[in-house]
Amino acid sequence: MNDKLYRGFLFIAALVVPVVCGGVVYALVTDAYEAFEYFGFFRFLTSSEWSYTDGAEQYGALPFITGTLMTTLLALVFCIPFSLPVALFVGEYFRDTQVAAVLGTVTDLLAGIPSIIYGLWGFYTLRPVIMALDISEQGSGILTASLVLAIMITPYASSLSAEFIKMVPNDLKEGAYSLGATHAEVVRKVVFPVAGSGIFSSYVLAIGRALGETMTVTMLIGNTNNIPESITSTGNSMASVIANQFGEASDLRLSSLIAIGLVLFLITALINMVGKIMIKRARIS
Amino acid sequence: MTTLNTRNRLLKDRLMTWAVCLLAALTAVPLLAILGEVLLRGYDQLSWSFFTEPTPTAYRAMKAIEAGEPIPGGIANGIIGTMIMLGMAVLFAVPTGILCGAFLAENQKSRFAQTVSYLTDLLQGTPSVIIGIITYIWVVVPMKGYSAIAGSVALFIMMLPLIIRSTEETLKILPASLKEAGLALGGNNARVMLRVQLPAAFGGIFTGVLLAISRVIGETAPLMFTALGCSLIRWSVDKPISAVPLLIWEFFNDPNLQELIWGASLFLLLFVLTLNLIAKYLAKKWNQ
Numbered sequence: 001m002n003d004k005l006y007r008g009f010l011f012i013a014a015l016v017v018p019v020v021c022g023g024v025v026y027a028l029v030t031d032a033y034e035a036f037e038y039f040g041f042f043r044f045l046t047s048s049e050w051s052y053t054d055g056a057e058q059y060g061a062l063p064f065i066t067g068t069l070m071t072t073l074l075a076l077v078f079c080i081p082f083s084l085p086v087a088l089f090v091g092e093y094f095r096d097t098q099v100a101a102v103l104g105t106v107t108d109l110l111a112g113i114p115s116i117i118y119g120l121w122g123f124y125t126l127r128p129v130i131m132a133l134d135i136s137e138q139g140s141g142i143l144t145a146s147l148v149l150a151i152m153i154t155p156y157a158s159s160l161s162a163e164f165i166k167m168v169p170n171d172l173k174e175g176a177y178s179l180g181a182t183h184a185e186v187v188r189k190v191v192f193p194v195a196g197s198g199i200f201s202s203y204v205l206a207i208g209r210a211l212g213e214t215m216t217v218t219m220l221i222g223n224t225n226n227i228p229e230s231i232t233s234t235g236n237s238m239a240s241v242i243a244n245q246f247g248e249a250s251d252l253r254l255s256s257l258i259a260i261g262l263v264l265f266l267i268t269a270l271i272n273m274v275g276k277i278m279i280k281r282a283r284i285s
Numbered sequence: 286m287t288t289l290n291t292r293n294r295l296l297k298d299r300l301m302t303w304a305v306c307l308l309a310a311l312t313a314v315p316l317l318a319i320l321g322e323v324l325l326r327g328y329d330q331l332s333w334s335f336f337t338e339p340t341p342t343a344y345r346a347m348k349a350i351e352a353g354e355p356i357p358g359g360i361a362n363g364i365i366g367t368m369i370m371l372g373m374a375v376l377f378a379v380p381t382g383i384l385c386g387a388f389l390a391e392n393q394k395s396r397f398a399q400t401v402s403y404l405t406d407l408l409q410g411t412p413s414v415i416i417g418i419i420t421y422i423w424v425v426v427p428m429k430g431y432s433a434i435a436g437s438v439a440l441f442i443m444m445l446p447l448i449i450r451s452t453e454e455t456l457k458i459l460p461a462s463l464k465e466a467g468l469a470l471g472g473n474n475a476r477v478m479l480r481v482q483l484p485a486a487f488g489g490i491f492t493g494v495l496l497a498i499s500r501v502i503g504e505t506a507p508l509m510f511t512a513l514g515c516s517l518i519r520w521s522v523d524k525p526i527s528a529v530p531l532l533i534w535e536f537f538n539d540p541n542l543q544e545l546i547w548g549a550s551l552f553l554l555l556f557v558l559t560l561n562l563i564a565k566y567l568a569k570k571w572n573q
Binding site for chain 1: 473
Protein backbone atom coordinates (compact mmCIF):
# COMPACT_ATOMS: atom_id res chain seq x y z
CA MET A 1 0.00 0.00 0.00
CA ASN A 2 1.50 3.34 -0.85
CA ASP A 3 1.94 6.01 1.75
CA LYS A 4 -0.63 8.45 0.44
CA LEU A 5 -3.34 5.82 0.28
CA TYR A 6 -2.47 4.71 3.80
CA ARG A 7 -2.68 8.22 5.18
CA GLY A 8 -5.95 8.78 3.36
CA PHE A 9 -7.31 5.61 4.87
CA LEU A 10 -6.44 6.65 8.41
CA PHE A 11 -7.82 10.13 7.75
CA ILE A 12 -11.17 8.71 6.66
CA ALA A 13 -11.37 6.54 9.78
CA ALA A 14 -10.55 9.56 11.93
CA LEU A 15 -13.26 11.51 10.13
CA VAL A 16 -15.87 9.16 11.62
CA VAL A 17 -15.55 10.82 15.03
CA PRO A 18 -16.26 14.42 13.95
CA VAL A 19 -19.06 13.16 11.71
CA VAL A 20 -20.72 11.30 14.58
CA CYS A 21 -20.32 14.27 16.94
CA GLY A 22 -21.60 16.69 14.36
CA GLY A 23 -24.52 14.36 13.74
CA VAL A 24 -25.28 14.20 17.45
CA VAL A 25 -25.43 17.98 17.80
CA TYR A 26 -27.31 18.44 14.51
CA ALA A 27 -29.95 15.81 15.30
CA LEU A 28 -30.48 17.07 18.86
CA VAL A 29 -30.76 20.70 17.80
CA THR A 30 -33.13 20.12 14.88
CA ASP A 31 -35.40 17.83 16.84
CA ALA A 32 -35.41 20.00 19.94
CA TYR A 33 -36.16 23.08 17.89
CA GLU A 34 -39.93 22.54 17.95
CA ALA A 35 -40.04 22.64 21.75
CA PHE A 36 -37.75 25.65 22.01
CA GLU A 37 -39.75 27.49 19.37
CA TYR A 38 -43.07 26.70 21.02
CA PHE A 39 -42.11 27.53 24.60
CA GLY A 40 -39.14 29.83 24.11
CA PHE A 41 -35.64 28.73 25.09
CA PHE A 42 -35.48 30.36 28.50
CA ARG A 43 -39.08 29.70 29.40
CA PHE A 44 -38.51 26.03 28.61
CA LEU A 45 -35.55 25.94 30.96
CA THR A 46 -37.23 27.84 33.78
CA SER A 47 -40.78 26.49 33.61
CA SER A 48 -41.57 23.86 36.20
CA GLU A 49 -44.75 22.57 34.61
CA TRP A 50 -44.79 19.20 32.90
CA SER A 51 -48.26 18.14 31.86
CA TYR A 52 -49.39 16.28 28.80
CA THR A 53 -53.12 16.89 28.91
CA ASP A 54 -54.29 17.15 25.34
CA GLY A 55 -54.70 20.73 24.18
CA ALA A 56 -53.04 22.23 27.26
CA GLU A 57 -49.58 20.72 26.93
CA GLN A 58 -46.99 22.44 29.07
CA TYR A 59 -43.40 21.29 29.15
CA GLY A 60 -40.62 22.80 31.20
CA ALA A 61 -37.26 21.36 32.12
CA LEU A 62 -36.74 22.95 35.53
CA PRO A 63 -37.91 20.00 37.68
CA PHE A 64 -35.51 17.69 35.88
CA ILE A 65 -32.59 20.10 35.90
CA THR A 66 -33.14 20.49 39.65
CA GLY A 67 -33.43 16.73 40.07
CA THR A 68 -30.19 16.14 38.16
CA LEU A 69 -28.30 18.78 40.12
CA MET A 70 -29.58 17.49 43.45
CA THR A 71 -28.76 13.84 42.78
CA THR A 72 -25.35 14.71 41.37
CA LEU A 73 -24.27 17.03 44.17
CA LEU A 74 -25.57 14.71 46.86
CA ALA A 75 -23.80 11.77 45.23
CA LEU A 76 -20.61 13.81 45.25
CA VAL A 77 -21.01 14.58 48.95
CA PHE A 78 -21.54 10.89 49.76
CA CYS A 79 -18.70 9.78 47.50
CA ILE A 80 -15.89 11.98 48.84
CA PRO A 81 -15.54 10.38 52.33
CA PHE A 82 -14.93 7.01 50.67
CA SER A 83 -13.16 7.78 47.43
CA LEU A 84 -10.57 10.04 49.05
CA PRO A 85 -9.45 7.37 51.56
CA VAL A 86 -9.36 4.82 48.74
CA ALA A 87 -7.16 7.16 46.73
CA LEU A 88 -4.87 7.70 49.74
CA PHE A 89 -4.80 3.98 50.47
CA VAL A 90 -3.83 3.05 46.92
CA GLY A 91 -1.67 6.07 46.11
CA GLU A 92 0.08 6.84 49.39
CA TYR A 93 -0.37 4.61 52.44
CA PHE A 94 -0.11 1.20 50.79
CA ARG A 95 1.34 2.27 47.49
CA ASP A 96 2.44 -0.57 45.19
CA THR A 97 1.58 -3.28 47.69
CA GLN A 98 -0.56 -6.37 47.30
CA VAL A 99 -3.43 -4.92 49.39
CA ALA A 100 -3.52 -1.85 47.19
CA ALA A 101 -3.77 -4.10 44.14
CA VAL A 102 -6.69 -5.94 45.74
CA LEU A 103 -8.47 -2.68 46.52
CA GLY A 104 -7.76 -1.56 42.96
CA THR A 105 -9.43 -4.69 41.65
CA VAL A 106 -12.41 -4.09 43.92
CA THR A 107 -12.93 -0.58 42.59
CA ASP A 108 -12.39 -1.78 39.01
CA LEU A 109 -15.12 -4.35 39.47
CA LEU A 110 -17.40 -1.75 41.04
CA ALA A 111 -16.88 0.36 37.95
CA GLY A 112 -17.74 -2.62 35.78
CA ILE A 113 -21.13 -3.46 37.29
CA PRO A 114 -23.88 -2.47 34.83
CA SER A 115 -26.04 0.40 36.00
CA ILE A 116 -29.23 -1.62 35.78
CA ILE A 117 -27.85 -4.03 38.38
CA TYR A 118 -26.98 -1.11 40.67
CA GLY A 119 -30.58 -0.07 40.20
CA LEU A 120 -31.91 -3.49 41.16
CA TRP A 121 -29.70 -3.59 44.24
CA GLY A 122 -30.83 -0.11 45.24
CA PHE A 123 -34.44 -1.04 44.73
CA TYR A 124 -34.49 -4.39 46.51
CA THR A 125 -31.87 -3.82 49.22
CA LEU A 126 -31.31 -0.15 49.90
CA ARG A 127 -34.92 1.01 49.46
CA PRO A 128 -36.28 -1.27 52.21
CA VAL A 129 -33.53 0.00 54.52
CA ILE A 130 -34.49 3.61 53.83
CA MET A 131 -38.12 2.71 54.50
CA ALA A 132 -37.27 0.84 57.69
CA LEU A 133 -35.26 3.77 58.98
CA ASP A 134 -38.31 5.92 58.37
CA ILE A 135 -36.32 8.34 56.24
CA SER A 136 -38.96 8.42 53.59
CA GLU A 137 -42.26 6.65 53.17
CA GLN A 138 -41.98 5.33 49.65
CA GLY A 139 -38.27 4.54 49.91
CA SER A 140 -37.40 5.83 46.48
CA GLY A 141 -36.35 9.41 45.93
CA ILE A 142 -33.44 11.77 45.47
CA LEU A 143 -31.60 10.39 48.52
CA THR A 144 -31.82 6.72 47.50
CA ALA A 145 -30.71 7.49 43.95
CA SER A 146 -27.80 9.62 45.19
CA LEU A 147 -26.55 6.96 47.58
CA VAL A 148 -26.27 4.40 44.80
CA LEU A 149 -24.87 7.00 42.40
CA ALA A 150 -22.18 7.74 44.97
CA ILE A 151 -21.09 4.10 44.96
CA MET A 152 -21.05 4.15 41.16
CA ILE A 153 -18.79 7.20 40.83
CA THR A 154 -16.40 6.29 43.66
CA PRO A 155 -14.18 4.12 41.42
CA TYR A 156 -13.78 6.88 38.83
CA ALA A 157 -12.95 9.56 41.36
CA SER A 158 -10.60 7.39 43.42
CA SER A 159 -8.55 5.85 40.61
CA LEU A 160 -7.84 9.22 39.03
CA SER A 161 -7.13 10.88 42.39
CA ALA A 162 -4.73 8.06 43.28
CA GLU A 163 -2.85 8.71 40.07
CA PHE A 164 -2.29 12.33 41.07
CA ILE A 165 -1.39 11.42 44.65
CA LYS A 166 1.26 9.05 43.30
CA MET A 167 2.74 11.87 41.23
CA VAL A 168 3.62 13.99 44.28
CA PRO A 169 7.44 14.19 44.22
CA ASN A 170 9.15 12.09 46.86
CA ASP A 171 11.71 14.74 47.85
CA LEU A 172 8.90 17.06 48.94
CA LYS A 173 7.49 14.38 51.22
CA GLU A 174 10.95 13.41 52.48
CA GLY A 175 11.65 17.03 53.24
CA ALA A 176 8.57 17.22 55.41
CA TYR A 177 9.42 13.94 57.16
CA SER A 178 12.93 15.14 57.91
CA LEU A 179 11.42 18.21 59.58
CA GLY A 180 9.59 15.82 61.89
CA ALA A 181 6.17 15.74 60.25
CA THR A 182 3.93 12.73 60.86
CA HIS A 183 2.43 10.80 57.96
CA ALA A 184 -0.92 12.51 58.48
CA GLU A 185 0.75 15.91 58.39
CA VAL A 186 2.62 15.03 55.23
CA VAL A 187 -0.69 14.06 53.63
CA ARG A 188 -2.40 17.24 54.78
CA LYS A 189 0.39 19.74 54.21
CA VAL A 190 2.27 18.25 51.25
CA VAL A 191 0.22 15.67 49.35
CA PHE A 192 -3.10 17.53 49.30
CA PRO A 193 -1.71 20.95 48.33
CA VAL A 194 0.45 19.44 45.57
CA ALA A 195 -2.06 16.95 44.20
CA GLY A 196 -5.05 19.13 45.03
CA SER A 197 -5.87 20.43 41.58
CA GLY A 198 -5.56 16.94 40.14
CA ILE A 199 -7.81 15.49 42.83
CA PHE A 200 -10.31 18.28 42.26
CA SER A 201 -10.38 17.59 38.53
CA SER A 202 -11.03 13.91 39.12
CA TYR A 203 -14.14 14.89 41.06
CA VAL A 204 -15.20 17.13 38.20
CA LEU A 205 -15.03 14.12 35.89
CA ALA A 206 -16.93 12.03 38.44
CA ILE A 207 -19.67 14.69 38.35
CA GLY A 208 -19.71 14.31 34.58
CA ARG A 209 -20.43 10.61 35.01
CA ALA A 210 -23.13 11.12 37.62
CA LEU A 211 -25.00 13.70 35.53
CA GLY A 212 -25.87 11.32 32.75
CA GLU A 213 -26.34 8.11 34.72
CA THR A 214 -29.67 6.79 33.55
CA MET A 215 -30.99 3.41 34.62
CA THR A 216 -30.00 3.51 38.28
CA VAL A 217 -31.62 6.90 38.75
CA THR A 218 -34.70 5.89 36.77
CA MET A 219 -35.25 2.89 39.01
CA LEU A 220 -34.70 4.75 42.28
CA ILE A 221 -35.74 8.38 42.01
CA GLY A 222 -39.48 7.81 42.11
CA ASN A 223 -40.34 9.39 38.77
CA THR A 224 -42.51 12.36 39.60
CA ASN A 225 -42.48 15.42 37.41
CA ASN A 226 -42.27 18.12 40.04
CA ILE A 227 -39.44 20.01 41.64
CA PRO A 228 -38.25 17.92 44.59
CA GLU A 229 -38.93 19.74 47.86
CA SER A 230 -36.29 17.99 49.92
CA ILE A 231 -33.70 15.27 49.49
CA THR A 232 -36.12 12.61 50.64
CA SER A 233 -38.84 13.48 48.14
CA THR A 234 -39.25 11.88 44.76
CA GLY A 235 -38.38 13.54 41.50
CA ASN A 236 -36.88 12.89 38.10
CA SER A 237 -33.50 13.65 36.60
CA MET A 238 -33.01 14.74 33.01
CA ALA A 239 -31.78 11.29 32.04
CA SER A 240 -34.51 9.45 33.92
CA VAL A 241 -37.38 11.46 32.48
CA ILE A 242 -36.08 10.67 29.00
CA ALA A 243 -35.73 6.97 29.82
CA ASN A 244 -39.21 6.90 31.28
CA GLN A 245 -41.20 8.84 28.74
CA PHE A 246 -39.34 8.69 25.44
CA GLY A 247 -40.97 5.47 24.31
CA GLU A 248 -44.50 6.75 24.69
CA ALA A 249 -43.95 10.35 23.61
CA SER A 250 -44.69 11.95 20.28
CA ASP A 251 -44.79 15.41 18.69
CA LEU A 252 -44.30 18.26 21.13
CA ARG A 253 -43.57 16.00 24.09
CA LEU A 254 -40.98 14.05 22.11
CA SER A 255 -39.37 17.31 21.04
CA SER A 256 -39.37 18.53 24.63
CA LEU A 257 -37.67 15.34 25.78
CA ILE A 258 -35.05 15.74 23.06
CA ALA A 259 -34.60 19.34 24.18
CA ILE A 260 -33.90 18.05 27.69
CA GLY A 261 -31.44 15.64 26.09
CA LEU A 262 -29.73 18.55 24.36
CA VAL A 263 -29.43 20.46 27.64
CA LEU A 264 -28.04 17.36 29.35
CA PHE A 265 -25.59 16.84 26.51
CA LEU A 266 -24.37 20.42 26.74
CA ILE A 267 -23.97 20.31 30.52
CA THR A 268 -22.02 17.03 30.48
CA ALA A 269 -19.89 18.22 27.56
CA LEU A 270 -19.05 21.40 29.46
CA ILE A 271 -18.24 19.59 32.72
CA ASN A 272 -16.12 17.00 30.92
CA MET A 273 -14.26 19.68 29.00
CA VAL A 274 -13.52 21.65 32.17
CA GLY A 275 -12.36 18.44 33.87
CA LYS A 276 -10.09 17.43 30.99
CA ILE A 277 -8.50 20.86 30.76
CA MET A 278 -7.89 20.89 34.51
CA ILE A 279 -6.35 17.43 34.36
CA LYS A 280 -4.05 18.45 31.55
CA ARG A 281 -2.90 21.46 33.58
CA ALA A 282 -2.46 19.41 36.75
CA ARG A 283 -0.35 16.86 34.84
CA ILE A 284 1.95 19.49 33.44
CA SER A 285 2.60 21.30 36.69
CA MET B 286 3.82 20.60 77.21
CA THR B 287 5.81 19.54 74.17
CA THR B 288 5.44 15.87 74.95
CA LEU B 289 1.71 16.31 75.18
CA ASN B 290 1.74 18.08 71.86
CA THR B 291 3.80 15.32 70.26
CA ARG B 292 1.55 12.66 71.68
CA ASN B 293 -1.39 14.51 70.24
CA ARG B 294 0.17 14.63 66.81
CA LEU B 295 1.07 10.96 66.91
CA LEU B 296 -2.44 10.11 68.00
CA LYS B 297 -3.85 12.13 65.14
CA ASP B 298 -1.51 10.36 62.75
CA ARG B 299 -2.63 6.95 63.94
CA LEU B 300 -6.27 7.97 63.78
CA MET B 301 -5.82 9.15 60.23
CA THR B 302 -4.19 5.87 59.17
CA TRP B 303 -6.98 3.86 60.71
CA ALA B 304 -9.66 6.09 59.19
CA VAL B 305 -8.13 5.72 55.73
CA CYS B 306 -7.94 1.93 56.09
CA LEU B 307 -11.44 1.61 57.46
CA LEU B 308 -13.14 3.87 54.94
CA ALA B 309 -11.21 2.36 52.05
CA ALA B 310 -12.16 -1.13 53.17
CA LEU B 311 -15.80 -0.07 53.33
CA THR B 312 -15.88 0.37 49.55
CA ALA B 313 -15.65 -3.39 49.24
CA VAL B 314 -18.98 -3.68 51.06
CA PRO B 315 -21.24 -2.64 48.19
CA LEU B 316 -19.39 -4.93 45.79
CA LEU B 317 -19.80 -7.90 48.11
CA ALA B 318 -23.39 -6.94 48.89
CA ILE B 319 -24.36 -6.71 45.23
CA LEU B 320 -22.53 -9.89 44.26
CA GLY B 321 -23.98 -11.70 47.26
CA GLU B 322 -27.53 -10.62 46.66
CA VAL B 323 -27.50 -11.44 42.96
CA LEU B 324 -25.80 -14.80 43.61
CA LEU B 325 -28.11 -15.85 46.43
CA ARG B 326 -31.30 -14.86 44.69
CA GLY B 327 -30.28 -15.92 41.22
CA TYR B 328 -28.32 -19.14 41.41
CA ASP B 329 -31.30 -21.49 41.63
CA GLN B 330 -32.85 -19.97 38.51
CA LEU B 331 -29.95 -20.90 36.31
CA SER B 332 -30.74 -24.09 34.48
CA TRP B 333 -30.36 -25.43 30.99
CA SER B 334 -33.78 -24.21 29.92
CA PHE B 335 -33.04 -20.75 31.27
CA PHE B 336 -30.48 -20.36 28.49
CA THR B 337 -32.35 -22.16 25.71
CA GLU B 338 -35.91 -20.92 26.03
CA PRO B 339 -37.31 -17.49 25.29
CA THR B 340 -39.09 -15.29 27.79
CA PRO B 341 -42.63 -16.39 28.65
CA THR B 342 -45.53 -14.06 28.04
CA ALA B 343 -46.88 -12.32 31.12
CA TYR B 344 -50.00 -14.46 30.81
CA ARG B 345 -48.11 -17.75 30.84
CA ALA B 346 -46.04 -16.55 33.75
CA MET B 347 -49.19 -15.55 35.64
CA LYS B 348 -50.73 -18.97 35.05
CA ALA B 349 -47.59 -20.65 36.34
CA ILE B 350 -47.57 -18.47 39.44
CA GLU B 351 -51.23 -19.23 40.09
CA ALA B 352 -50.54 -22.94 39.76
CA GLY B 353 -47.63 -22.56 42.13
CA GLU B 354 -45.09 -23.68 39.54
CA PRO B 355 -41.80 -22.00 38.66
CA ILE B 356 -42.07 -19.58 35.76
CA PRO B 357 -41.35 -21.38 32.49
CA GLY B 358 -38.90 -20.08 29.93
CA GLY B 359 -35.64 -18.20 30.09
CA ILE B 360 -33.60 -15.50 28.48
CA ALA B 361 -32.45 -17.13 25.23
CA ASN B 362 -34.03 -14.32 23.19
CA GLY B 363 -31.99 -11.78 25.13
CA ILE B 364 -28.72 -13.68 24.86
CA ILE B 365 -29.12 -14.09 21.11
CA GLY B 366 -30.12 -10.45 20.68
CA THR B 367 -27.14 -9.27 22.70
CA MET B 368 -24.84 -11.49 20.65
CA ILE B 369 -26.18 -10.26 17.32
CA MET B 370 -26.06 -6.57 18.22
CA LEU B 371 -22.72 -6.79 19.98
CA GLY B 372 -21.29 -8.80 17.09
CA MET B 373 -22.31 -6.19 14.53
CA ALA B 374 -21.07 -3.34 16.73
CA VAL B 375 -17.69 -5.03 17.30
CA LEU B 376 -17.37 -5.81 13.60
CA PHE B 377 -17.51 -2.11 12.73
CA ALA B 378 -16.13 -0.48 15.86
CA VAL B 379 -12.88 -2.48 16.06
CA PRO B 380 -11.46 -1.67 12.60
CA THR B 381 -12.70 1.93 12.68
CA GLY B 382 -11.45 2.44 16.22
CA ILE B 383 -8.02 0.95 15.51
CA LEU B 384 -7.53 3.01 12.34
CA CYS B 385 -8.67 6.16 14.08
CA GLY B 386 -6.45 5.43 17.07
CA ALA B 387 -3.53 4.86 14.69
CA PHE B 388 -4.28 8.19 13.04
CA LEU B 389 -4.20 9.98 16.40
CA ALA B 390 -0.95 8.29 17.41
CA GLU B 391 0.70 9.11 14.07
CA ASN B 392 -0.35 12.76 13.85
CA GLN B 393 -0.13 13.92 17.43
CA LYS B 394 0.66 17.51 16.59
CA SER B 395 -1.81 18.26 13.82
CA ARG B 396 -4.75 20.53 14.57
CA PHE B 397 -7.20 18.09 13.07
CA ALA B 398 -5.92 15.21 15.21
CA GLN B 399 -6.23 17.31 18.34
CA THR B 400 -9.82 18.15 17.42
CA VAL B 401 -10.58 14.48 16.80
CA SER B 402 -8.97 13.63 20.12
CA TYR B 403 -11.11 16.18 21.91
CA LEU B 404 -14.26 14.97 20.15
CA THR B 405 -13.42 11.39 21.15
CA ASP B 406 -13.45 12.52 24.78
CA LEU B 407 -16.73 14.29 24.15
CA LEU B 408 -18.27 11.16 22.69
CA GLN B 409 -16.96 9.03 25.53
CA GLY B 410 -18.51 11.36 28.09
CA THR B 411 -21.87 11.55 26.36
CA PRO B 412 -24.57 9.95 28.53
CA SER B 413 -25.77 6.66 27.09
CA VAL B 414 -29.40 7.77 27.08
CA ILE B 415 -28.44 10.49 24.59
CA ILE B 416 -26.76 7.94 22.35
CA GLY B 417 -30.15 6.19 22.45
CA ILE B 418 -32.00 9.35 21.37
CA ILE B 419 -29.54 9.99 18.56
CA THR B 420 -29.79 6.48 17.20
CA TYR B 421 -33.55 6.73 17.39
CA ILE B 422 -33.46 9.88 15.27
CA TRP B 423 -30.84 8.56 12.85
CA VAL B 424 -31.86 4.96 12.40
CA VAL B 425 -35.25 4.13 13.90
CA VAL B 426 -37.16 7.03 12.33
CA PRO B 427 -35.80 6.59 8.77
CA MET B 428 -36.21 2.79 8.95
CA LYS B 429 -39.71 3.27 10.33
CA GLY B 430 -39.21 0.81 13.15
CA TYR B 431 -37.08 -0.51 15.97
CA SER B 432 -34.44 -3.00 14.92
CA ALA B 433 -31.32 -4.89 15.84
CA ILE B 434 -29.46 -2.65 13.38
CA ALA B 435 -30.44 0.43 15.39
CA GLY B 436 -29.35 -1.25 18.61
CA SER B 437 -25.97 -2.14 17.17
CA VAL B 438 -25.46 1.40 15.87
CA ALA B 439 -25.99 2.65 19.43
CA LEU B 440 -23.50 0.12 20.79
CA PHE B 441 -21.07 1.02 18.00
CA ILE B 442 -21.12 4.70 18.99
CA MET B 443 -20.54 3.75 22.62
CA MET B 444 -17.63 1.41 21.87
CA LEU B 445 -15.84 3.57 19.33
CA PRO B 446 -14.21 6.13 21.67
CA LEU B 447 -13.09 3.38 24.06
CA ILE B 448 -11.31 1.47 21.29
CA ILE B 449 -9.82 4.64 19.80
CA ARG B 450 -8.37 5.64 23.16
CA SER B 451 -6.88 2.26 24.02
CA THR B 452 -5.32 1.93 20.54
CA GLU B 453 -3.89 5.43 20.68
CA GLU B 454 -2.50 5.03 24.19
CA THR B 455 -0.92 1.66 23.38
CA LEU B 456 0.67 2.87 20.15
CA LYS B 457 2.01 5.96 21.86
CA ILE B 458 3.90 4.03 24.52
CA LEU B 459 5.64 1.77 21.99
CA PRO B 460 9.29 2.78 21.75
CA ALA B 461 9.93 5.05 18.76
CA SER B 462 12.91 2.89 17.84
CA LEU B 463 10.50 0.11 16.88
CA LYS B 464 8.96 2.19 14.14
CA GLU B 465 12.32 3.60 13.08
CA ALA B 466 13.81 0.12 12.80
CA GLY B 467 10.91 -0.94 10.59
CA LEU B 468 11.32 2.09 8.38
CA ALA B 469 15.09 1.55 8.20
CA LEU B 470 14.49 -1.95 6.92
CA GLY B 471 12.72 -0.36 3.99
CA GLY B 472 9.09 -0.76 5.00
CA ASN B 473 6.77 2.13 4.28
CA ASN B 474 4.53 3.61 6.96
CA ALA B 475 1.59 1.34 6.20
CA ARG B 476 3.71 -1.78 6.26
CA VAL B 477 5.43 -0.82 9.50
CA MET B 478 2.09 -0.05 11.13
CA LEU B 479 0.54 -3.31 9.98
CA ARG B 480 3.51 -5.61 10.50
CA VAL B 481 5.38 -4.00 13.40
CA GLN B 482 3.41 -1.48 15.42
CA LEU B 483 -0.02 -3.08 15.52
CA PRO B 484 1.28 -6.57 16.35
CA ALA B 485 3.42 -5.05 19.11
CA ALA B 486 0.39 -3.18 20.42
CA PHE B 487 -1.93 -6.18 20.09
CA GLY B 488 -2.10 -6.82 23.83
CA GLY B 489 -3.19 -3.33 24.74
CA ILE B 490 -5.67 -3.09 21.91
CA PHE B 491 -7.18 -6.48 22.69
CA THR B 492 -7.59 -5.51 26.35
CA GLY B 493 -9.21 -2.29 25.24
CA VAL B 494 -11.69 -4.16 23.06
CA LEU B 495 -12.56 -6.54 25.91
CA LEU B 496 -13.14 -3.62 28.26
CA ALA B 497 -15.24 -1.86 25.64
CA ILE B 498 -17.39 -4.97 25.24
CA SER B 499 -17.82 -5.31 28.99
CA ARG B 500 -18.79 -1.64 29.18
CA VAL B 501 -21.53 -1.78 26.55
CA ILE B 502 -22.91 -5.25 27.16
CA GLY B 503 -24.80 -4.09 30.22
CA GLU B 504 -26.10 -0.90 28.62
CA THR B 505 -29.85 -0.62 28.82
CA ALA B 506 -30.81 2.97 28.08
CA PRO B 507 -29.47 3.16 24.51
CA LEU B 508 -31.25 -0.07 23.60
CA MET B 509 -34.64 0.93 24.98
CA PHE B 510 -35.37 3.29 22.09
CA THR B 511 -33.50 1.35 19.42
CA ALA B 512 -33.79 -2.43 19.81
CA LEU B 513 -36.95 -2.13 21.93
CA GLY B 514 -37.12 -5.79 22.94
CA CYS B 515 -39.03 -8.82 21.77
CA SER B 516 -40.15 -11.99 23.50
CA LEU B 517 -39.35 -14.26 20.56
CA ILE B 518 -36.01 -15.68 19.54
CA ARG B 519 -35.07 -13.70 16.45
CA TRP B 520 -32.19 -13.89 14.04
CA SER B 521 -33.24 -11.07 11.69
CA VAL B 522 -31.57 -7.69 12.00
CA ASP B 523 -34.36 -5.44 10.76
CA LYS B 524 -36.90 -6.20 13.47
CA PRO B 525 -37.11 -5.39 17.18
CA ILE B 526 -34.89 -7.65 19.19
CA SER B 527 -34.20 -8.24 22.85
CA ALA B 528 -31.01 -8.05 24.88
CA VAL B 529 -30.14 -9.33 28.35
CA PRO B 530 -30.20 -5.89 30.05
CA LEU B 531 -33.45 -5.05 28.25
CA LEU B 532 -34.97 -8.24 29.64
CA ILE B 533 -33.91 -7.31 33.16
CA TRP B 534 -35.64 -3.97 32.69
CA GLU B 535 -38.73 -5.75 31.37
CA PHE B 536 -38.79 -8.16 34.32
CA PHE B 537 -38.33 -5.25 36.72
CA ASN B 538 -41.45 -3.57 35.35
CA ASP B 539 -43.65 -6.64 35.07
CA PRO B 540 -44.78 -8.09 38.41
CA ASN B 541 -45.52 -11.44 36.76
CA LEU B 542 -41.98 -11.87 35.52
CA GLN B 543 -40.14 -10.59 38.57
CA GLU B 544 -38.93 -14.05 39.49
CA LEU B 545 -36.71 -14.06 36.42
CA ILE B 546 -34.82 -10.87 37.34
CA TRP B 547 -32.13 -12.47 39.43
CA GLY B 548 -31.14 -15.25 37.09
CA ALA B 549 -30.76 -12.78 34.24
CA SER B 550 -28.83 -10.34 36.44
CA LEU B 551 -26.54 -13.08 37.70
CA PHE B 552 -25.75 -14.12 34.16
CA LEU B 553 -25.05 -10.54 33.07
CA LEU B 554 -23.02 -9.70 36.16
CA LEU B 555 -20.84 -12.80 35.97
CA PHE B 556 -20.26 -12.23 32.29
CA VAL B 557 -19.26 -8.58 32.72
CA LEU B 558 -17.06 -9.13 35.76
CA THR B 559 -15.29 -12.13 34.23
CA LEU B 560 -14.58 -10.12 31.10
CA ASN B 561 -13.23 -7.34 33.31
CA LEU B 562 -10.95 -9.66 35.24
CA ILE B 563 -9.67 -11.32 32.07
CA ALA B 564 -8.91 -7.91 30.57
CA LYS B 565 -7.10 -6.84 33.71
CA TYR B 566 -5.12 -10.07 33.86
CA LEU B 567 -4.11 -9.81 30.19
CA ALA B 568 -3.13 -6.17 30.60
CA LYS B 569 -0.85 -7.09 33.48
CA LYS B 570 0.63 -10.05 31.66
CA TRP B 571 1.33 -8.13 28.47
CA ASN B 572 2.78 -5.20 30.32
CA GLN B 573 5.56 -7.28 31.79
